[in-house]
Amino acid sequence: ASMNTIEFSLRENNTGSFPRGLSLMLRSMGKWIYDMNPFEPLKYEKPLMALKARLAEEGSKAVFSPLIEKYILNNPHCVTVEMQPDPEKASRDEAAEKEILAKVKSSMTKEDLAELARATEELRLKQETPDPPEALRSVPSLSLRDIPKEPIRVPTEVGDINGVKVLQHDLFTNDVLYTEVVFDMSSLKQELLPLIPLFCQSLKEMGTKDLSFVQLDQLIGRKTGGISVYPFTSSIHGKEDPCCCMVVRGKAMAGQAEDLFNLFNCVLQEVQLTDQQRFKQFVSQSKARMENRLRGSGHGIAAARMDAKLNTAGWISEQMGGVSYLEFLQALEEKVDQDWAGISSSLEEIRRSFLSREGCLINMTADGKNLKNSERFVGKFLDMLPTNSPVERVKWKAHLPSANEAIVIPTQVNYVGKAANIFETGYKLNGSAYVISKHISNVWLWDRVRVSGGAYGGFCDFDSHSGVILIFILSGPQLVKNTRHI
Missing domain, CATH: 3.30.1070 (Cell Cycle; Chain A)
Structure with missing residues (x-):
């Protein structure tokens, strides 16, 4: 699984929003600045094949065990750093700063204080005075002529497989197939929304009847470049009802397209949502992450809170990732021990509510040949889905009360x-x-x-x-x- 993950990453060379050319340049710098071949770090094919051949011949233990023993277990060059929180440090630092400032001020004459006030006012005026035109012209900038009038258009072919809409994008992807399966969540009961993030985590991190969660994770690592499950929520321009979907996203080499769709089905339909202790760990982890997010990303929390007061899509997102979600997790942590049967039943109800071909959408990106070859695996995957959801559609229409509010947290920002x-x-x-x-x-x-x-x-x-x-x-x-x- 590890070898496949590394090989997939090298072949895909996905740098996200970071410029790919700049990434390659920086990768080559490690050799280049020491007068070595700058192309050497970019050539992974031969070393990778050599390592795979050695693993096949000697086994992973023979290859990696000596390295682990030498560089980790028997390495004398190590240090243990233990950090202890000090709740009084901030107040001591503040008191020390005030003492220093008081000493500086007491040593200043009236003339010194007047000069400081004058310099402060001069700085304020400089900060608030617009830069002169000649200074602005010295800053590199784009003109309208530098910006193409025509947008970059992604080729999109709309098709149909077994009654389900399929979007196909014929692009060069270095033999990688990117796939999204989108399910309509409009049949989900409103009170089950806060369980959605934990449900998504459970699909990936609980086992099936035949596979433990570790074995399932390793199987995904061996066969694909990764699978993720997450909710998507957005307002729709001109409409009151929001768009709310469950997205299953995955990528694999084109030759493993069948494995990718088989694993989609395994994650969606075969994972057993019955492991109470694992779920309790998910709740504790999510609660800790949310508490940390309050301090480190307070603007995101506040934005979600305000959005929830102004539209339904914002309210749904806040239920799954804002203060309301944190309050839900705090109550759920105790409820897991008291009513696990009810929680497990709710998780299954979530699965039943969205898992069907009705309202489903498939989105695939690869070159034309690989898209064509993948269609039969898409059809097989869709055949295994229920035709309709047994749960009736519901109408979500909720907002947080429209009032000013303040949330008090231990932060200096x-x-x-x-x-x-x-x-x-x-x-x-x-x-x-x-x-x-x-x-x-x-x-x-x-x-x-x-x-x-x-x-x-x-x-x-x-x-x-x-x-x-x-x-x-x-x-x-x-x-x-x-x-x-x-």
């Missing part, structure tokens, strides 16, 4: 935001909203909040689907002053 739905004021969508939101982020908030106000940052975000515009600042001590700018 204040996350402050305001939000509104500009579609409700009569605004019709056009390009101006994108320009305005960029101007607010990169000019207004940057100059007044970051440069002059000393805040850690600020940004503006506009959702063209719902019409919600969010303005945020990440502020330190000067909270009241900086909040005026939003």
